[in-house]
Amino acid sequence: MSNPPDTAAAPAEPIPECPHCQKPMPLCICESVTPIENRLSLLILQHPQEQDRALGTARRLARHFADATVRVGLSWPSLSKALGRPVENASHWAVLYLGSARAADLEAEGEIVALNRKGEVAENQRAMLARLEGVVLLDGTWSQAKALWWRNPWMLKCQRVILNPAHPSRYGRLRREPRSDGLSTIEAAATILAGLERRPDIADTLHASFERLLTRYREVQAEMPELAPKPAPKGRRRDFRRRKRA
Numbered sequence: 606m607s608n609p610p611d612t613a614a615a616p617a618e619p620i621p622e623c624p625h626c627q628k629p630m631p632l633c634i635c636e637s638v639t640p641i642e643n644r645l646s647l648l649i650l651q652h653p654q655e656q657d658r659a660l661g662t663a664r665r666l667a668r669h670f671a672d673a674t675v676r677v678g679l680s681w682p683s684l685s686k687a688l689g690r691p692v693e694n695a696s697h698w699a700v701l702y703l704g705s706a707r708a709a710d711l712e713a714e715g716e717i718v719a720l721n722r723k724g725e726v727a728e729n730q731r732a733m734l735a736r737l738e739g740v741v742l743l744d745g746t747w748s749q750a751k752a753l754w755w756r757n758p759w760m761l762k763c764q765r766v767i768l769n770p771a772h773p774s775r776y777g778r779l780r781r782e783p784r785s786d787g788l789s790t791i792e793a794a795a796t797i798l799a800g801l802e803r804r805p806d807i808a809d810t811l812h813a814s815f816e817r818l819l820t821r822y823r824e825v826q827a828e829m830p831e832l833a834p835k836p837a838p839k840g841r842r843r844d845f846r847r848r849k850r851a
């Protein structure tokens with residue numbers, strides 16, 4: 606408490622929000638979005654309590670793609686309803702799964718690992734991954750993503766994939782790991798779409814986009830700390846990891 610905030614100097618007017626990324630305007634980088642034509646459809650389901658507008662990446666991610674949908678909510682009756690258009694075969698969609706299986710423990714090769722219903726490495730990896738038409742990402746903290754999984758039983762008809770990322774998250778110490786694989790939503794999308802579409806340029810574009818977002822965040826943190834709060838203290842990070850492995 607050595608540095609109490611100077612509330613007397615705080616502006617009375619609320620800071621406007623960008624209608625596209627929903628971030629406070631000083632954090633918005635919507636003026637530069639590199640468009641990506643995607644073959645696989647992308648559906649991002651965001652938990653309604655996902656409050657991290659400053660560092661969240663779901664809307665930024667969706668802005669890049671010609672075919673991407675963001676839905677905020679807890680449950681939908683079917684994949685078609687969540688997506689807003691008919692889906693013929695949900696088994697041609699994959700959910701980035703958050704089960705207890707850790708890719709590193711499964712002795713799987715590659716950054717994208719398909720699981721069978723028992724949570725084991727699927728035998729027909731390549732054929733299954735090659736058939737995919739779309740990917741569902743769950744946006745929120747680990748426990749929020751878990752809630753989305755349990756509240757949407759239609760996901761059981763989809764394939765399950767987990768990631769075995771070659772690089773740690775670029776969030777670094779900015780925030781605790783939001784996903785069981787430790788990646789931000791935009792980084793998870795970069796890995797899975799670049800891998801499935803065999804297009805490294807997708808990963809390059811999304812990683813550059815994420816770096817821009819983090820750079821802007823750090824700049825704003827220096828000037829307007831109330832918009833870009835410091836990360837949670839270390840103790841919380843450790844607690845989170847312990848729970849994750851339990």
Ligand SMILES: [Zn+2]
Pocket residue numbers: 623624625626627628633634635
């Ligand atoms: Zn914006």
